[in-house]
Amino acid sequence: AQSVTQLDSQVPVFEEAPVELRCNYSSSVSVYLFWYVQYPNQGLQLLLKYLSGSTLVKGINGFEAEFNKSQTSFHLRKPSVHISDTAEYFCAVSEGGSSNTGKLIFGQGTTLQVKP
Amino acid sequence: DSGVTQTPKHLITATGQRVTLRCSPRSGDLSVYWYQQSLDQGLQFLIQYYNGEERAKGNILERFSAQQFPDLHSELNLSSLELGDSALYFCASSAIYRYSYNEQFFGPGTRLTVL
Numbered sequence: 612a613q614s615v616t617q618l619d620s621q622v623p624v625f626e627e628a629p630v631e632l633r634c635n636y637s638s639s640v641s642v643y644l645f646w647y648v649q650y651p652n653q654g655l656q657l658l659l660k661y662l663s664g665s666t667l668v669k670g671i672n673g674f675e676a677e678f679n680k681s682q683t684s685f686h687l688r689k690p691s692v693h694i695s696d697t698a699e700y701f702c703a704v705s706e707g708g709s710s711n712t713g714k715l716i717f718g719q720g721t722t723l724q725v726k727p
Numbered sequence: 728d729s730g731v732t733q734t735p736k737h738l739i740t741a742t743g744q745r746v747t748l749r750c751s752p753r754s755g756d757l758s759v760y761w762y763q764q765s766l767d768q769g770l771q772f773l774i775q776y777y778n779g780e781e782r783a784k785g786n787i788l789e790r791f792s793a794q795q796f797p798d799l800h801s802e803l804n805l806s807s808l809e810l811g812d813s814a815l816y817f818c819a820s821s822a823i824y825r826y827s828y829n830e831q832f833f834g835p836g837t838r839l840t841v842l
Contacts, residue, residue, distance in 0.1 A: 653835065713760070715772060
């Protein structure tokens with residue numbers, strides 16, 4: 612079974628500063644990894660995904676993440692945040708390969724609060 | 728707009744009652760997933776249907792059931808409601824469910840409040 616741990620429940624940061632949201636996962640099989648964003652009163656939007664290949668993946672809105680297999684981590688980064696990045700961010704995992712049903716296992720979420 | 732629709736947007740009901748949440752997937756998507764988002768449990772996978780058949784089950788209570796109809800819309804039925812069932816219920820859809828990655832597109836959710 613897979614599990615996901617987001618190491619920070621809240622991350623306050625000033626506008627234009629860099630940010631890193633940390634995510635660790637546990638799985639005995641190959642996985643796909645995702646970051647989703649949830650703006651207030653909205654559904655989930657996919658920011659980026661890692662399926663295979665290059666360990667550095669780029670997503671929408673200037674976000675990127677790096678897959679580290681040895682450390683079982685998938686941290687999300689942005690070099691310069693904007694007020695509009697204030698939202699809840701979820702790291703998620705699903706099984707890869709032929710046994711993939713597509714179901715997502717989510718972390719507890721990290722609230723990114725960007726201050727002016 | 729993800730193309731996934733959910734109705735109703737809000738639902739307020741009393742303990743012991745039964746409600747039905749509805750989800751219409753994106754055009755052409757065969758797979759539907761249900762997730763529950765609550766303050767204490769976070770975001771949890773409940774159940775998945777593919778072309779009318781149940782394909783995966785998560786932490787879904789026995790009081791909850793779901794089905795996917797021939798037109799591919801899905802309904803999540805919650806019965807004998809308890810205060811702890813208050814949550815945001817999301818539906819997501821994807822094109823196919825196995826052998827390769829298929830992005831899930833999430834609906835806006837149904838917020839259920841049990842009083």
